Amino acid sequence: MRNTTTGWLLIAPTLFILFITGMVPFLYVLAVGFLDWNTFAANPEPRFAGVDNFRRLVFDAAFLKSLWLTFKFTLFVLASQLIIGFFLAKMLMRNVPLKGLFRTVHTLPLMIAPIAVGATWRLMTVPGLGPIPHWMQQWFDISYVLSRFPDQAFATVVIMDIWHWTPLVTLTLMAGLSNLPEEPLEQARIDGAGEWRIFWDITLPFLKPVLLTTIFIRLMDALRTVDEVWMLTGGGPGAETRFIGLHIWRVVFPKTDYGYGAAMSLITLYLTIVMCWLLYVAMTGMKEKSR
């Protein structure tokens, strides 16, 4: 009993800080989500609006479009980063020449602030200034103008995110791969199992906790991507790369529609939690009922 009390006393400061920094802002946003509060409106005072913000939200084509774009972006970057990150991790686990150098260079993008990544890619993709439009024209005869072609803008944002965050996936998967037990792998090889079979039946199940953590981190990051995209495309052309974070920013700051912005934030949080939970259930095999 004494140990339990001591334990609670020891973690009490952490719990208190977590409550102040995590729960209080959440509860505040939750409350604001039910208010009609726009400082530029005829009546700038906040007033209770019930579920009006949420009712407005489910018919808001711009919000639904930004939500769809965010999911599309998340799907592309997550799948690409997992596949590329896994192959890079496998490669860097082997004794290849200049392994240390490649590992360091590969990790460099992680150290760059997202805003700087966006600025760098912006400089590389500005027609008449950056090298990418020049090369695209010279080598493939493609007119590469991000501010004109939505597909190019979306693809570039995806590639930029893959470039920036794949090293994180590589590092976590390398940590997972280095902790794989040797015995089952050796036994499978002795029994004549192929590489695919070993990967599917041994490597993947052992990597599941690391994979789950990596997917969660990247999923949540991808769903709230703002700064890189803001610097590279500004959400354009039109609203073709205006992901949900950017959309909420536009509603909350330039338009000062705090209640509606809070409602959008809450729905985004809701969708993020549901997606993570579904993923967790699917990957941890909670479906298996005990008999």
Place this chain on the structure above:
Amino acid sequence: MAERNGFLPIRTNTFDRVFISVVLFIAISLFWMRFLEPHAPLWVSTLLSAILGQWIIRKG
């Protein structure tokens, strides 16, 4: 919290069932506002969600 097997396809504890109920409550309310509110008021959805939530918490 003790886990148990109910009608849900997964083993759940009380927190899981409350969580699933809240998730469904929000999803049903949003769906209702988008598609069904011209035909039936929102309190119908709240009532249905409350019944569903209680069923999930008790039997899920």
